[in-house]
Amino acid sequence: MNTQELQAYLHEHIPLTQAMQISVLHATADGVTLSAPLAPNINHQETVFGGSASAVAILAAWALVHVRLRESGPDSRLVIQRNTITYERPMTSGFTARSSAPEPIQWDTFIRTLERRGRARILIRSVLECDGMRAGELEGEFVAFAERRGEAR
Numbered sequence: 001m002n003t004q005e006l007q008a009y010l011h012e013h014i015p016l017t018q019a020m021q022i023s024v025l026h027a028t029a030d031g032v033t034l035s036a037p038l039a040p041n042i043n044h045q046e047t048v049f050g051g052s053a054s055a056v057a058i059l060a061a062w063a064l065v066h067v068r069l070r071e072s073g074p075d076s077r078l079v080i081q082r083n084t085i086t087y088e089r090p091m092t093s094g095f096t097a098r099s100s101a102p103e104p105i106q107w108d109t110f111i112r113t114l115e116r117r118g119r120a121r122i123l124i125r126s127v128l129e130c131d132g133m134r135a136g137e138l139e140g141e142f143v144a145f146a147e148r149r150g151e152a153r
Helices: 005-011 048-074 104-119
Strands: 024-026 031-034 076-087 095-100 119-130 134-148
Touching: 005 024, 005 048, 024 048, 031 048, 048 076, 048 095, 048 119, 048 134, 104 119, 104 134
Parallel strands: none
Antiparallel strands: 024 031, 031 095, 076 134, 095 119, 119 134
């Protein structure tokens, strides 16, 4: 799944991504980077609304697992189970969220568990950045559910 395909998927299946004007800057099995402008994500302090920052960070992490599953995993549905986000500084302009691939052993365990049990969890992190500076970090636990034959993806 390339950058354009991922952006089209997000805009079609997660309409909030259009309202937030989220763009996919990078999308590979090694990492996903999303960006969003300040204007549709602004709060009363003229900084990025925390909910918007959280949503973009969650999406960057979710999209990484989605891309990897599409490339080499079993058909599955993917949801977030829990997350923790730390805000390190206010963001006063457009911002990005970048996720990175988990360690190979973690991914292998995730895939084996999904294939064997039909459900698996994996922890993914994404980093928020604004104006070239780190602004926060999300740690999210995602759950994949294997789809039975005949179910739509």
